[in-house]
Structures are given as C-alpha cells and as structure tokens.
Amino acid sequence: MVKNRIxxxxxNKSENVLTVYFTAGYPELDDTLEILAELEKAGADMxxxxxxxxxPVADGPTIQESNGVALKNGISMQKIFSQxxxxxxxxDIPVVLMGYFNPxxxxxxxxxxxxxxxxxxxxxxxxxxxxxxxVEQYKDLFDSYDLHNMYLITPQTSEERIxxxxxxxxxxxxxxxxxxxxxxxxxxxxxxxxxxxxxKSMNLNNPRLIGFGISDNKTFKTASEYxxxxxxxxxxxxxxxxxxxxxxxxxxxxxxxxxxxxxISQ
Amino acid sequence: xxxxxVDERGYYGKFGGxxxxxxxxxxxxxxxxxxxxxxxxxxxQEEFRALLKDYVGRPTPLYFAKxxxxxxxxxxxxxxxxxxxxxxxxxxxxxxxxxxxxxLGKKKIIAETGAGQHGVAxxxxxxxxxxxxKVYMGAVDMERQKPNVERMRILGAExxxxxxxxxxxxxxxxxxxxHWINNPQDTHYIIGxxxxxxxxxxMVTRFQAVISEEVKKQLKEAEGRENPDYVVACVGGGSNxxxxxxxxxxxPDVKIIAAEAAGKGVESGETAATTFKGTPGVLHGSMTLLxxxxxxxxxxxxxxxxxxxxxxxxxxxxxxxxxxxxxxIAVDDENSMKAGIELSRxxxxxxxxxxxxxxxxxxxxxxxxxxxxxINLSGRGDKDLQTYINWGKY
Numbered sequence: 001m002v003k004n005r006i007x008x009x010x011x012n013k014s015e016n017v018l019t020v021y022f023t024a025g026y027p028e029l030d031d032t033l034e035i036l037a038e039l040e041k042a043g044a045d046m047x048x049x050x051x052x053x054x055x056p057v058a059d060g061p062t063i064q065e066s067n068g069v070a071l072k073n074g075i076s077m078q079k080i081f082s083q084x085x086x087x088x089x090x091x092d093i094p095v096v097l098m099g100y101f102n103p104x105x106x107x108x109x110x111x112x113x114x115x116x117x118x119x120x121x122x123x124x125x126x127x128x129x130x131x132x133x134x135v136e137q138y139k140d141l142f143d144s145y146d147l148h149n150m151y152l153i154t155p156q157t158s159e160e161r162i163x164x165x166x167x168x169x170x171x172x173x174x175x176x177x178x179x180x181x182x183x184x185x186x187x188x189x190x191x192x193x194x195x196x197x198x199x200k201s202m203n204l205n206n207p208r209l210i211g212f213g214i215s216d217n218k219t220f221k222t223a224s225e226y227x228x229x230x231x232x233x234x235x236x237x238x239x240x241x242x243x244x245x246x247x248x249x250x251x252x253x254x255x256x257x258x259x260x261x262x263x264i265s266q
Numbered sequence: 267x268x269x270x271x272v273d274e275r276g277y278y279g280k281f282g283g284x285x286x287x288x289x290x291x292x293x294x295x296x297x298x299x300x301x302x303x304x305x306x307x308x309x310x311q312e313e314f315r316a317l318l319k320d321y322v323g324r325p326t327p328l329y330f331a332k333x334x335x336x337x338x339x340x341x342x343x344x345x346x347x348x349x350x351x352x353x354x355x356x357x358x359x360x361x362x363x364x365x366x367x368x369x370l371g372k373k374k375i376i377a378e379t380g381a382g383q384h385g386v387a388x389x390x391x392x393x394x395x396x397x398x399x400k401v402y403m404g405a406v407d408m409e410r411q412k413p414n415v416e417r418m419r420i421l422g423a424e425x426x427x428x429x430x431x432x433x434x435x436x437x438x439x440x441x442x443x444x445h446w447i448n449n450p451q452d453t454h455y456i457i458g459x460x461x462x463x464x465x466x467x468x469m470v471t472r473f474q475a476v477i478s479e480e481v482k483k484q485l486k487e488a489e490g491r492e493n494p495d496y497v498v499a500c501v502g503g504g505s506n507x508x509x510x511x512x513x514x515x516x517x518p519d520v521k522i523i524a525a526e527a528a529g530k531g532v533e534s535g536e537t538a539a540t541t542f543k544g545t546p547g548v549l550h551g552s553m554t555l556l557x558x559x560x561x562x563x564x565x566x567x568x569x570x571x572x573x574x575x576x577x578x579x580x581x582x583x584x585x586x587x588x589x590x591x592x593x594x595i596a597v598d599d600e601n602s603m604k605a606g607i608e609l610s611r612x613x614x615x616x617x618x619x620x621x622x623x624x625x626x627x628x629x630x631x632x633x634x635x636x637x638x639x640x641i642n643l644s645g646r647g648d649k650d651l652q653t654y655i656n657w658g659k660y
Contacts, residue, residue, distance in 0.1 A: 054563040055549070056430065057443045058287040064430055076561045101285055102548040116332030127287035128548065132275075156292035156450055176289060179450045 002146050004122045005094035006171045009045060010207045011230060012184045017229025018220065018259065019209055021048040021098065021237050023066040024083070025075030027240055031248060032083045033189070033245025035240070037090045038249045044093065048125065048231065051099025052078060056068035058127050060236040066241075077107045079114040088120035096171075098125040108264060113145040123148035123171045135168050152173055152176050154225070155195045166204045175227060182212055183234045188222050196226035215259040232259060270515040270585065276464020279588060281555075284463035285548045289447040294369065294551075295454070298465045304369050305362070305472060317361050317448075318476060322351045323393070324358075326477075328484035328640070334364065335610040340633040343488070344615070344643045345481055345510060354645030355474060355506045360456055362473035364391040367454035374398045374453045378442040380407055381436035381572035381620075382414025383645060384458030391421035398456040399423040400545075402441040404434035405487035407572060414649060432566045435576055439550050448507035458579030459503025463551030467508075467580050474509025481640055482513055489638055496631065499642040500623040501594075502538070504583040506644035511592070521593065524583065525627040527569035528596035539596040540566035540579045541587045549578040555587065570599035571619040572651060573645075597626040603657045605629075606647065610660075618624035618645030619653055 009017065022038050024032045032049065039047050052070040056063065080097075087095065091225060097116065104112050122149055124213065127137075131151055146220050148171030153162050156179060167174060178192055199208060210223035211231030223230035239249070239255040276282045276298075284453035304310055318324040326346045335342045347355035360377075367375060375397050379385030385401040401418055405427040408415050418425050424564040431437040441459075446455045460467040460474075466654035483557055484490040497514055499507035514520040521530055529537035537543060537557075544555035550563060556578035557565040565578045579587075597605075606622035617625065619643045633639065647654065654660065 055436065055440055057440050058289060058447065060444075061430070068431070071563060078561075094309045100548075102558070102564075103562035105547060106545075106558065106560065128285045128551070130286070133283065133285075152288040154289050154292075157288060158292075179289060180448050181289070213479075236310075245393060 004146055005150055009094050013229055016224045017045045019046040019048060020044045021050060021233035022236055023052055023070050024080045025070035025073045026066045026137045026147055029073040029075060033250050034173060036087060038252035039093050040093050042253045043258060046094045048096045051097055051098040053103055058181055060181045060234060062237050063182050066237045068149055081119055084119040092123040096125060097121055101126050101129045109141060110222060113141055116147055117145040124152055125150045127152055131165060139198040144188040150174050153178055157187050164248040166200055166206055173206045173208045175208050178213045180212060188219055198225055217259055220259050236256045268516050269625045272468040278582050278585035281553050281584040282464055283553050286463045286551045293446055293450050294463050301465050301469050304334050304366050311367060313363055314365055319547050322357050323349060324423055325480040326350060328481055331613050338628050340637040340639050341634050342639045346478060346642055347642060347644045348646035352387045352390050356382045356384045356458060359470050359473040360387040360391045360478055364395045365454045368395060372452060372454035375456055376400045377440050377456045378402045378438040378451055380575060382411040386414055386417050388456050389421035390417040392423045400424050402428050402438040404428045404438045406433045410572060417548055422596040459505040460504040460582055462548055467582055469511060470505055471508040473507050473511035477509035478513035489501055493517055493520050494638040494640045496521045496523055496639040498624050498627055500525045500620050501579055502576045503581055504580040506642050508582055510642040523590060523627055524592045524594045525623040526594055527571055527574035527623055528598040529568040531598055533597050538569040538574050541594040542596055551580045554581045555579050573620040594605035595624040595627045595630050601626045607660045616647035618647050619650045621645055
C-alpha cells in the first residue's frame with residue numbers, strides 16, 4: 001500500500017509523537033470536527049477518533065461514559081462520516097478511527113473502508129477483531145483503500161505473537177502500557193519500564209506508541225523515552241467534560257500545553 | 267466428528283470465534299490451550315463425577331409426568347435439574363470450572379449473574395474450594411433479585427453492582443470482562459452460559475452435557491429407547507439447552523425445540539426472542555445472533571424471566587437455528603406464567619420462570635400419543651415467588 005500521513009508522520013518525527021483520542025459526538029453531537037481541528041492547532045501530531053459503542057469492554061468508566069453520552073446525542077457511523085467528510089479541508093495530521101468490531105461489521109467492511117478513504121482517514125484500530133480473521137478475510141480490502149489497521153500489544157503478549165502482529169500490520173504498534181482497561185493510573189512502574197525496554201529492544205518494523213494510563217506531562221515524557229510517543233484518551237475526555245465555561249478551543253489548548261509541558265497561554 | 271461440534275478455531279459454522287481485545291487474549295489462550303487436556307484427565311473426571319454425585323445430587327431424576335402427559339396427549343418426561351443443589355442446572359458448570367481453575371493455579375474467581383442463579387452456583391463452589399469470589403450483577407437486577415444477593419453474601423462472595431449501561435446482565439458481563447482484563451494472572455472468570463469467546467461455549471457445553479448423558483440411560487430404562495422424539499428446553503444464553511441437546515445433536519430423529527422468551531411479544535419492542543429479532547453480530551466475544559440496531563448497538567432485551575433476559579444466544583444455538591437443526595419457539599410472559607401455574611397444579615412442581623417457557627412450548631407442538639417428549643426442568647421456582655405473586659393470576 002502507498003505511504004499515507006501516518007507513515008509520513010513517523011518519517012519526520014521519531015520521538016514525542018503526541019496522539020490524542022476523543023469520542024465522536026462528545027460532549028455535543030457536532031463537536032467532533034471542531035475538537036479535531038483544535039487538536040491540530042494546539043500541536044497534537046495525530047488524532048484517534050472513537051466510534052461510540054453500547055458495550056465497550058476494553059474501556060474504563062471515563063470512555064464508557066463518553067460513549068453513552070455520544071450515543072444519546074445521536075451519533076452513528078453514518079453521522080461520523082458525514083461529520084468528517086470535509087475534514088481534509090481543515091486538518092492535515094493523520095486521523096485514525098478506533099471502534100469495536102460490531103458497528104463496523106453492521107456498517108459493512110467494504111463500505112467502511114470506502115468511507116474512510118473518502119474522508120481521508122489514514123488508519124483504524126478495531127481492538128476486538130482477531131488478527132487471524134483480519135489477515136485472512138479483510139487485510140486485502142483494507143490495503144486496497146490505503147488504510148492501516150493497527151493492533152494492540154500488552155505486557156502479556158508473547159514475543160512470537162508480537163512478531164506476527166508486526167509482520168502483518170502497518171502504521172504503528174499500540175503498546176498497552178499495562179494489563180488494564182483504559183483510564184488514568186497513578187504512575188509508571190518499574191515493571192512497566194522493563195516491558196517498555198523489552199519491546200524497544202525487539203527492533204520491530206513498525207514504530208511504537210504507548211497508551212493506557214498516559215495522562216500528563218510526566219507520563220507522556222516517560223512513555224516517549226521508550227517509544228515514538230504516546231496516546232492519551234481518558235485524561236483528555238475528562239478535560240473536555242470538566243468545565244462548561246471554557247470554549248472547546250480553550251479546553252483543547254490548555255490540555256495539550258499541560259501534556260507538552262508548555263506554558264499555558266492566556 | 268459431529269456436524270455440531272466446535273472447530274479448532276472455535277466456530278460452529280459461521281458463529282463463535284474469539285472476538286476479544288488483546289488484553290484478554292492471554293487469559294483466553296491459556297484456557298483454550300488447556301481445557302481439553304484438563305477435562306480429559308481421569309483424575310479430573312473422577313473428582314468432577316464424585317462432586318456431581320455427592321454434592322450436586324446427580325443423577326437427577328427423569329420423571330414421567332403422568333397428568334401433564336394426559337393433558338397434552340404424549341409421554342412427557344421431566345429432567346429434574348431443579349433438584350440440583352442450589353436449585354438449577356447452573357451448578358454443573360460451576361463445579362467443572364472451579365476444578366479447572368484450581369488446576370490452572372488460579373486463586374480468585376469472578377462471575378457475572380443475571381437472576382442470581384449462576385452467581386449463587388459460583389459462590390457455592392468457591393466456598394467449597396476455598397477461593398475468593400466476586401460476582402458482578404446489574405444494579406437493576408440486584409434490586410429485582412434481593413434474596414439471591416443475600417444468598418451469595420452468606421456464601422462469602424462479594425456482590426459488585428454493575429452500574430454501567432443498562433445495569434443488567436449484559437453490563438454485568440462487560441464489568442466481569444473488564445475485571446479480568448485488569449487481573450489477568452491470578453483470576454479465572456466463570457462464565458455462566460454457553461456464551462463468550464471460544465473456548466467458553468464449548469467448555470460450558472461439555473460440563474452441562476451430563477444432562478443428556480443421563481437422559482439417554484434413564485430413558486432407555488423407562489421406555490426401552492435412548493432417544494425421545496422431542497427434547498425441549500428454554501434458551502437465554504442456552505446452557506441448559508446445550509446440556510440436554512448435546513448427545514442428541516447428531517441424531518436427526520430427535521426433534522430439538524428451543525423456547526425463547528418473547529417478553530411482551532416478539533413485535534412489542536420488549537422481547538428477548540433473539541432468533542426472531544436478532545441478526546448476526548459480535549457480542550461478548552463471539553459471533554452470534556443478537557438483538558441490535560442497524561448501527562450495531564446492542565439492544566436491551568426484556569423478559570419477565572431474568573435468566574432469559576439476554577440480547578444474544580450462544581453460538582452453538584445460532585448455528586442450530588441457522589442450519590434448521592433446532593426449532594425455535596417464542597413464548598411470551600403471559601403464556602410462560604400460565605405454563606408455570608399449570609405445572610404446579612398438575613404435577614406439584616413450581617418451576618423457575620425460565621423453565622416455564624419450555625413447558626409453554628408444548629402448546630405449539632403437534633404431538634401424538636406415542637411421542638416421547640423430554641423437557642428440561644432447568645430450575646425450581648422458589649426464587650421466582652415474587653414474580654408469580656406480582657403476576658397474580660392463580
């Protein structure tokens with residue numbers, strides 16, 4: 001497949017890549033595109049947009065709640081694609097869609113890939129689509145639409161399986177920082193650092209990003225020492241939720257500044 | 267090899283598999299790589315069989331229901347799973363899984379429960395094995411099924427309310443899966459039905475298969491034949507049904523009948539009749555039939571019976587439906603309650619509301635007087651007294 005924005009990002013930047021996750025249709029139905037555009041302006045390197053689902057088993061309370069609110073707001077796959085239709089007029093950074101398999105399956109795999117390509121989506125993460133099923137049934141389809149499909153690895157994932165995932169996927173490898181669902185943890189432990197080092201020394205083909213439990217400047221910096229960067233989700237959702245007084249732009253900028261350790265403007 | 271057995275990848279035809287995030291993969295893989303060997307081990311079988319006999323009270327009787335038979339004009343036998351310790355078939359599976367968990371070196375047990383029967387059966391075997399037990403239960407269900415909550419607590423289990431989503435069985439299952447993701451090494455998750463990622467549907471089916479194993483012997487003694495004309499069971503997730511169907515799946519002379527909960531009616535919007543209203547999709551780690559919106563969001567089911575109040579069915583049952591091997595019948599609240607009262611009056615047995623659905627299915631069968639029918643009386647009605655009282659028409 002051709003190189004897309006994800007490949008180019010990692011060609012140009014091998015450290016401190018900041019990826020931010022947020023849920024489509026949250027806090028308000030039509031906030032999706034504005035949050036995306038503000039994230040780019042504030043200095044995020046890549047964005048992951050969550051496709052809300054009624055039963056998000058891999059997610060902690062914060063993202064679960066945002067999924068529920070977004071669904072109540074009336075978000076749907078169709079709506080997400082119509083919100084993202086014009087995003088490439090405003091936004092240049094890579095955009096990844098992350099969602100559970102069932103909504104994608106019901107939408108139709110081919111239709112999903114086609115819409116992703118039309119909108120300029122660069123990759124997807126479908127955590128509960130087994131990699132063997134992906135390789136056998138869907139990989140050619142994804143490749144034909146220039147869509148990367150990224151997979152997760154955890155501290156429990158065997159070396160053999162990591163190699164298999166590395167061989168069969170492109171874009172980046174999503175390193176789950178510890179054995180857990182999404183959501184902020186206190187600190188990064190010694191044991192986690194050992195795991196980060198172990199994976200680093202495997203010299204994988206794909207760049208690695210560390211996610212789950214990354215919430216602030218300290219955890220972002222630590223994760224970035226052992227990989228190309230980090231993915232932040234729950235902490236950003238909390239920031240979006242927190243104050244109704246600030247505009248979305250203010251919330252996004254102050255959050256990104258906090259994570260990057262830059263002085264808060266204003 | 268049976269046409270209805272699971273394949274190496276965990277599929278029954280196009281249903282099944284293990285659609286799980288990577289965080290669950292090691293736990294499920296460990297189970298997948300070990301369950302057949304552990305279950306096949308003679309020491310395991312000896313311990314399992316001894317507990318089924320002395321602790322659960324197996325074999326459960328196969329009872330010829332004379333007055334019910336007269337009423338419906340057929341020879342009707344009841345498989346008395348309601349006489350199992352803890353009051354339902356659920357304990358067959360929890361005994362099996364607790365022994366397996368011990369052999370895997372697990373120290374802690376988690377489970378989900380809807381009506382509380384599986385939770386009680388899990389709390390029971392945890393007490394028996396001396397393992398720590400946490401049971402996730404929808405906050406709404408905890409309110410509806412207070413006596414079972416207290417039973418679990420008396421048995422030493424911690425009952426954790428699932429406050430996410432609709433706060434019922436499907437959410438309790440989600441919470442249990444999340445807990446397992448967070449505690450991958452020392453914890454075993456005892457799923458209560460033939461649902462979930464492979465190998466759960468097959469493993470639970472194997473533990474419940476003792477039901478039809480016994481029926482074959484008992485029917486041979488009673489009727490001089492191993493095979494009935496009909497086996498009938500209710501299907502929520504489908505574990506009691508899988509157990510009573512198992513040894514008959516490859517015998518096409520045995521008609522397989524599955525009673526689903528229609529709730530307030532198949533077309534009422536308040537139903538749990540999955541094969542009538544469901545479409546293929548992924549729920550709790552397996553490809554199966556489930557009730558969902560066109561956008562792939564899981565729809566909240568409804569049934570008067572908390573044990574049938576589930577938006578999907580096990581992948582084996584989806585396969586039996588798809589291939590036409592089983593005939594699915596929808597039974598609404600009203601008719602299930604009537605059937606429950608009828609069994610109480612004709613045979614002196616108050617069935618669980620779940621099992622009452624299976625009895626109501628008799629009205630939809632075209633029976634001859636020589637037909638031999640075996641109905642799985644999967645649980646007793648003690649837990650449902652309040653439901654009977656609220657319904658009131660007796």
